[in-house]
Amino acid sequence: MTVATTEPPAAAGRRRAPRGSARRSIVAAATELFARRGYEATSVQDIVAAAEVTKGALYHWFGSKSELLTSIYRELLAEQTQRLREIADGAGPVEERLRAAALDVVEHTAEHADELTVWARSAHLLDDEQAEATRRERRRYHDLFRDLVREGQASGVVRTDLSATVITHAFLSALGNTHTWFHPDGPLTFAEVGHQLVALFLGGLRPPGPEPVAPHPAEPGRRPAGSDAQRCGPSPASKNP
Amino acid sequence: MTVATTEPPAAAGRRRAPRGSARRSIVAAATELFARRGYEATSVQDIVAAAEVTKGALYHWFGSKSELLTSIYRELLAEQTQRLREIADGAGPVEERLRAAALDVVEHTAEHADELTVWARSAHLLDDEQAEATRRERRRYHDLFRDLVREGQASGVVRTDLSATVITHAFLSALGNTHTWFHPDGPLTFAEVGHQLVALFLGGLRPPGPEPVAPHPAEPGRRPAGSDAQRCGPSPASKNP
Amino acid sequence: MTVATTEPPAAAGRRRAPRGSARRSIVAAATELFARRGYEATSVQDIVAAAEVTKGALYHWFGSKSELLTSIYRELLAEQTQRLREIADGAGPVEERLRAAALDVVEHTAEHADELTVWARSAHLLDDEQAEATRRERRRYHDLFRDLVREGQASGVVRTDLSATVITHAFLSALGNTHTWFHPDGPLTFAEVGHQLVALFLGGLRPPGPEPVAPHPAEPGRRPAGSDAQRCGPSPASKNP
Amino acid sequence: MTVATTEPPAAAGRRRAPRGSARRSIVAAATELFARRGYEATSVQDIVAAAEVTKGALYHWFGSKSELLTSIYRELLAEQTQRLREIADGAGPVEERLRAAALDVVEHTAEHADELTVWARSAHLLDDEQAEATRRERRRYHDLFRDLVREGQASGVVRTDLSATVITHAFLSALGNTHTWFHPDGPLTFAEVGHQLVALFLGGLRPPGPEPVAPHPAEPGRRPAGSDAQRCGPSPASKNP
DNA sequence: GATGAATGAGCATTCATTCAT
DNA sequence: AATGAATGAATGCTCATTCAT
CATH class of the missing domain: 1.10.10.60 (Homeodomain-like)
Known part of the structure; x- marks a missing residue:
């Protein structure tokens, strides 16, 4: 830790x-x-x-200077992982834990918007060793969230035609990118934006019923949860976190 | 152009x-x-x-060197805007145009993944003048997409309790961030990932029915589309695009 | 050149x-x-x-700074190689060309004592690429001198029980090391020291006759010139010149 | 000691x-x-x-760091001096003691090639005080060897037209420089190279007889041993050892 | 005898940009 | 339209040594 x-x-x-x-x-x-x-x-x-x-x-x-950057980010990540772990391990139905987790990401993102922005912009400058170290920890965080999604899929509250990995990345990306467009002087507070993102995300997770938005024939069919993207992270050689 | x-x-x-x-x-x-x-x-x-x-x-x-970077991005953006405009202005029901637009973003992102990654990583290094120029064009693109979402809201196929701006940013962010996690050697092709993101996004747009995922009391209530975030871009002083 | x-x-x-x-x-x-x-x-x-x-x-x-050092040395080496080549290719009996070559090394060493000292002390700091470049040129110089020794061996004026390579290195080393002990204020001028070294060297080259210094039983016997040390230079991986 | x-x-x-x-x-x-x-x-x-x-x-x-280097070298030098002293003080004809001394230098050089290389490369970085201390000890070693040469000159087995100091420096330099060219993978072992150097050196010491290599008119004439280079070390101001 | 955090002057190197030609 | 030598300020980093504990 x-x-x-x-x-x-x-x-x-x-x-x-x-x-x-x-x-x-x-x-x-x-x-x-x-x-x-x-x-x-x-x-x-x-x-x-x-x-x-x-x-x-x-x-x-x-x-090095970059080790300093890495160090700051790792501390952040460790804290966030700890919080998520507590939520995931908590009692209560999976849909509530999923919602709580999503809201917690929003809150943490809001609290540390500046540091996370810096990381998003400069992580690619790190050397392989440092990138690898953070990638592993980031991966652990990601997996924690994804497992919650999978649990939701297993208990029927989350649609199973989408990869839990893709779902997780999509939500975390949408959250992690707010720094590129959110502005505090706008009509919505960050908390409001966060809640909307959570709602959008959770809405997208509902098993598809009679659809208001027409299905497309090219849509790839259902995928069993077992075919989930195991290796959707970057390759070890890649510098992407 | x-x-x-x-x-x-x-x-x-x-x-x-x-x-x-x-x-x-x-x-x-x-x-x-x-x-x-x-x-x-x-x-x-x-x-x-x-x-x-x-x-x-x-x-x-x-x-300058940065003008070169800007130049490359603006060309990309112009092309993408042109494509989106044609889709948005096309005939057919709004839900189909919305789907087509989303798929087009996926396709364009896949085609120009490298350049878009460079832009995402280095846009913050540009000086104010160049940032402002691209921001205007980027804004135009964003508005085009958002207007399609609003059209969906007006015709009842897209839920109206979420800001069209937030919806648009969320989808474009999820797409634009794939470079941080997608890897071609993974089990899914980029096209498959794209389709899943589109499905997740479109699923999230459905007006909320009887919810499998329990609503949260803190959820901000409905907002009329008119209260939409007009100034959700960064402040003029910011270097964010 | x-x-x-x-x-x-x-x-x-x-x-x-x-x-x-x-x-x-x-x-x-x-x-x-x-x-x-x-x-x-x-x-x-x-x-x-x-x-x-x-x-x-x-x-x-x-x-780089080291390229500057290399550059200075290579110019020196090129000049010296040129001089040696002219002597080696000249007319006259081999013993006279050998003596002339030895004297020329003395003269050149005296002229550029400072630069050569710097080189001797700092060549090991160079990176592999630069070391390799100079090593090749230095090798060419060495070979030129050694071939003269071999010619002497072939024509019977130089003893053949010693490797021409070892002979060459010994002489050039004795000369190239004068900077560690010679001092201009001493009783001998550099020219005198040089001449003595040449005399010692040439004396050592005479085929061994009835020896004033008793032979040693462990002395390795005659070696045909053909068994000469072909690879007595440092390995390619070595940084030694 | x-x-x-x-x-x-x-x-x-x-x-x-x-x-x-x-x-x-x-x-x-x-x-x-x-x-x-x-x-x-x-x-x-x-x-x-x-x-x-x-x-x-x-x-x-x-x-200091340099004191550490000095310390290592002084220990080496003390050991070598001790060995040489025993040989020089031994019984037997001078030519045999001379040969034994030369062979001992070869052996010692082979044993401690690495340390001696370090010293050769970095001695010039030491401060005056340390340089002076080692110089004195080194000088003692040199004198011991030179005195053996002089003894040889006095008893007629070593030519007297060359300075015993120059002879000594030449031999020790040739030996001490082997690190710049000798490579263990070459066709000769270090012991063989050493023996050849000894043979070359001893050969050069023989009083010049009827010469296979023609004498040169510019050759400085005989010098009595008394005119020997007393101050052939570097000046006190110099950092040379 | 030993610790190890802190010093601080110094290092080689980079690079977008300019401008006389 | 193009050259390319020169700029010059700034950069990240090193490391033998010290000294309060």
Whole structure:
């Protein structure tokens, strides 16, 4: 869960700042600057100046600028995974847990819109090793959500003619892309937008009944849940998260 | 519609390549390199080397590296807008036009996945002027799609408790984000994924009947279409497209 | 022969320095600084300051600091190879050409002691590609000298119980290492030292007669010239020149 | 002779590794890393990681990174000097002791090729004080060898027209440079190469008889041994060893 | 004896852009 | 219409060494 944190031993030196405080200053400054100016537009110099530490200190804690970005994102992801796990493991009917999960994604996205935007824009700059590390964790999160969808399919509340993987990606993508169009000054609050997305998503999950929107002959027929997309993630060689 | 193209008329130089050919070489090389290595990782030097022209020539045709990126995207966008316009203006019931439009987006996204990925990743690097220019065109495209959704709402085939704007963004986002997770070696082809997304989307549009997924009390109630999000784009100061 | 030189078109601009002059300034400054302070202790900043050009100009002409070092050495090597080739191809008995060649190495070493010292100390820092390039040229030089030794062996003036390759390396090494011990303020001039080395070397080449220094039983016996060390150079993977 | 070693006496810590073991780990790790990657390419961090000690421990035992290098070399040199002294002081005719000494250098060079290569490449990076310290010891070694040559000259088995100093440097240089060209996969073993070098060297020492290689008029005439190069080392200001 | 976080000056290198020709 | 040498400010990063604990 923790991502290379350092425990500050409470006691501060005389002239020195307390132990581990440098790391926290760096993360705080970087988070703020990345969100405000973007990852590429923020130089390491900017970060250390804002954090009031030296470059050496930054490179003592982080191997590179991109590791810093990765570190911030992984902490976010760990938190979000934890929340989702609690919801998924909770009691109650699957449709309620599904709705709760969707609403939780909305809430988390709203809370950390800035950091998530930075990640979406700059994750492709990471080297293979870092990309792989986050991909694995992201995958775990995705699987958690997908399993909930599958549970819904198994209990008949979610249509089974669509891949649970595709459903999951679609919802998370729609949510994760709001930064490209949502604006706080618009007529809807983020919470409202989120609820609408949830409604749209849950509506799309209902097993198709007598359809108001005419079916298309080219529509691929039902697929048993077993034929689900197991490998719909990027290949290991890919840099996509 | 045309984006600063130069028509190479019959008149060719004697030993030189035909007029305007330099521009085309540059665009071709840049498109290929941006797609393969990313915008930031492609230097102007790389482009001119691949296009077999000099730096001077590139700066003769394009004011900057970013103008080149913008130029490529605008051409794509113009083509897609044209296609959507023809579908939207076509005959037939609205639900069929809506379906056709959705399928067309899938097809276009598949065809130009590389360029669209580059754009998604690097659009935020552009300066305000260029961002504004593409934003206007992108807005026009978005409105075209949204109007189709509204038409559906007006004729009763699309639920009216959701903002047409949100619906439109959700679908285009889900499609536009496939590059972050779709992999050709997976069990589904891109066309299949596209069809599933369309089905999910169209399913979500059906007016809510007796719901398999329980409604949530916090769900915002019906909103008349007239209260739609007019300013759901980013603020002018933002660099978001 | 030429190593990426640029022809200066004689004509100078008004405010600009003449074309290609930047490259020459850089080489001159680098040669001087490398010799005086060593390669590692000379920063690129030092070089451009001394050459009165910008860093950009340096990197326009040279891909890296090490390419600059390589470039200087290759020019030296090309010149020396040319001189040796003329001597080797000259008329006269082989023993005289051998002596002339040895003396020429002494002379060239004396002339370019500083540059050669820099090279000897820093060649191992080069990357594989550059090391390989110079190794090939160095090898050509070595072979030229060795062939002269072999010619001497064939005509009976040089002992054949020693590998021509080992003989060549031994002489060139003794010469090339003078920088570690020779000091101009010593009792011998460099020319005198050189002559003594030549005498020692040529003396060692005489076919062994009745020996003043007792032979050792472990001494490996005669080896036909044909068994000569064909692969006594470093492996391709090695960074040794 | 001893170079700041610490004897680990019986008294070991309870849970800790025995006293002084840190020092030995450091020397072992540094020797291995310097040989494999070179002195400059090995960071202090690399050394402490390999030795499984902390930076503080390293700086407790060694004043600096270069002191570590010096330390390794001095130990080598002390051992070699000791061996040479025993040979030189041994019984038997001078020509046999000379031959034995030469063979011993070959053997020692072969045994410690890696460390000697590191030293040859990086000695010039040391500061004056350290350079001076090793120079003095190296000088003692050199003098020991040279005195053997002089003894040979005095007893008539070594030619007297060459400086004993030059002779000594030439032989040690040829040997000490083998790392730049010898490759174990070549047709000769290192021992064979060494024997050939000894043969070449001893051959060159024979008083010139009727010469197969014609003498050159420019050859400097005989020099009495008394005029020998006393100050053939580099000047005090120089960083050369 | 040993720790390890912090230092800080210095490094080689990049690259979109300009402009005299 | 095109050249290409030159710009110059900025970039991410290194690393031997120190010192409060």
